[in-house]
Structure formats: C-alpha cells, structure tokens
Amino acid sequence: MTAPLLDGQTSTVVTALSALAIGIAFGWTLERAGLGNARKLVGQFHLTDLTVFKVMFSALVTALLGVFWLGRLGWLDVGRLYLPETFLVPQLTGGLIFGVGFALSGLCPGTSCVAAASGRLDGLAAVAGIMAGVWTIGWFIQPLSRFYESTSRGAVTLPDVTGIPSGVIVLAVVSLALAGFRVAEWIEARRT
C-alpha cells in the first residue's frame, strides 16, 4: 500500500485507517454532488447535466496542483508515488468496455458504490455486476496474459513522453480544465 504523504515507517494499520478516512470523505463528497444518482450521470452523455465532468475535472486539477506543489516544496516525495504502467491496446480495450458499461448502467465503479451505499438498487446491481465481472476475468487471465501485457510502454508520464517540463504540463491541463468548465456551463445553459 502506498501512502506517500505519510512517513515510510508508518504502520500498515495507520496507513489503512488513513485510506479509510480519505475514502469516506471521497464517498461523502460524491454523494453530496449527486453522483450516486444514475440519472444525473447519464445526463453527461446527453449533455444536459455536466456535473460529472465538472466534479471529476475539479478533482483532477486539485490533485494535479497538490502533487506538483507538495513535490516541488519537498513535502511530498514524488519518488514514492505509484505510477501504473501503460499497456496501450489492453487499456484502450478496457476503456471501451468501461465506457459501454458506464453508459448502459448509468454508473461507474466509484459512483456505483456510492449509489449502493445510499440504498439504491441500481447501485447494488452495478456493484454485483462489477464483482462478477472481476471474478470471471480471473478465470481467463492466464490465456489472456499475452494480450493483457502487450504494447507495454512502461510507467511513463506526459513529461517523459513529450519532453515538456512538468510545470508547463500542469499549466496546460489547468487551462484546459478552466476552459472546459466555461464551455460546460454554456452547454448546460443552452440545453435548459
């Protein structure tokens, strides 16, 4: 388990409790934003309610600025951040399956947990489906391993691939987000 903001000697119990606290805060925030409601999420695909885009992109910008500045000031050891590997084709395929599931169920994995915790039956069904899918793919992971591990690009970041400094990437993404929020507000205003 990685907990880069905590001391490397922190016990597993404390690390797990920290993760639990963060998870509770995250779930509460999602529920308060209304993202436990499938109708609100599906509005994203119909461009009538872009709350999902605004909430998720706000979270991305917060994390991006937080990680950059905490790392730059030496309060966060960026070397301890977990960087998942890029497997181009498998991840594109997984993204496609994820997108279809999201559109069909109206919920993504995180919001399905929020919906289930709120007592919504569709949330419970989505969580059960996700668990069943994960369990099923486990049976086929060996024959699929060649595909699963294909087109590896290593654990790379945008600065690694483009040669553009991290700070400039941060500026570009934040600018894109702020512009995106403006456009989202305009789209929603036109639809209502």
Added chain:
Amino acid sequence: MDRSTPHLNARSTLAVVAASLALLAALAGEPRPTTVDVGALARQIATEADHVDATTVARWIKSRRSDLRIIDVREQSEYDEYHIPTAEHLPLERLTALARSSDTTVLYSGGGAHGAQAWVLLRALGHAKVAVLSGGIDEWTTEVLHPIVPPDAAGPQAAEAVDLAVYFGGTPRVQPRAIDETGSRSDRARAVPPRRRGC
C-alpha cells in the same frame, strides 16, 4: 443581494487561485524524487532491462535516430582519444546537470562499471529512458569496429557486422578458415583485437 453572487465569487476565486498556481508551476522547475525505488531498480538490473548491446547502438546511430542521446562518462582525455560517434562527454561528477527529456539516453564508460553507476544515478534522479552499454567502449570496439566474421561473410548477421564496421571506420576480423585438403589457408589479413582496459 443576488443569492447567486457568493457562489459565483467562490467559484471565481477558486478559478483564479488554480490559474495562478498553474502559472507559477510553469516557472517553478521540476519536483524531484527524494527517495529511490530500490526494488524497481534492482528488478530492472536483474532482468538486464538496463542494458543495450553495442550492435543495437550502432544501428540506432546509423539510422540517425533523432531521439537518441549517447553520453560518455569517461575522463576528458579518454573521450578525446576516441569516442562513439555522436557521443557527448559528461563525466560522472557532472551527471546531475543532465536535463530530463523524452530522448533515449545511452551511457557508456571504458568497461562498464562507471556506465552502470551512471545509470543508477540518472534513474534515481527520475530519468526514465536510460540504458547502459554494458561492455562500454571495449564492447563497441570488439563488436562494432572489429567484429569477428566468417571468411565469406555469408548471412545477414555477418553482412550487417561488416557493414557497421566499415560505416564506423573499423575493420572486421576474419574468423580463421579451417585448413582444406590442399593444406592451404586464407592469407587474408586480420586486424589485431584491441587490449581491454578501463573501468
């Protein structure tokens, strides 16, 4: 008072704060890791994922690969005497000055020890695409400049070895031909293999 105003002010304030922090980030320089993922480095070393052989490097140089950067970490005098074509000189003590980039960086030294140490240093500094010519300039000399090829240089591998040797100004070494029935043997001259030295 307009009820939407406080909400709008909060959003505008947050947007201004985010934009300001992002603008400063573009000028602030890079966050650097303060600890090294020793396990990850050890795994790469164990699987030899950090290595690249001299023939591959020669192919990259010959194909004029634009994202290739070759760094010679030996002493200046050794670099001046001979270095791999297109290599830049950057001794170990100045290695921290190397900027991170998306280029593939190949490090080499005389034999391989300093090159391998340089690899660990650059990976610890967060450089991603770094490889080491494990046998150093010695491997370059024996595998690229003076490769051993069969007498008739038959086969694509031998042909490529001769081609690379000639391209980089070397001389292939001909594998001794077995004595035939007439008792004769090829009189073709052979280059003398260089003496291995360096660290």
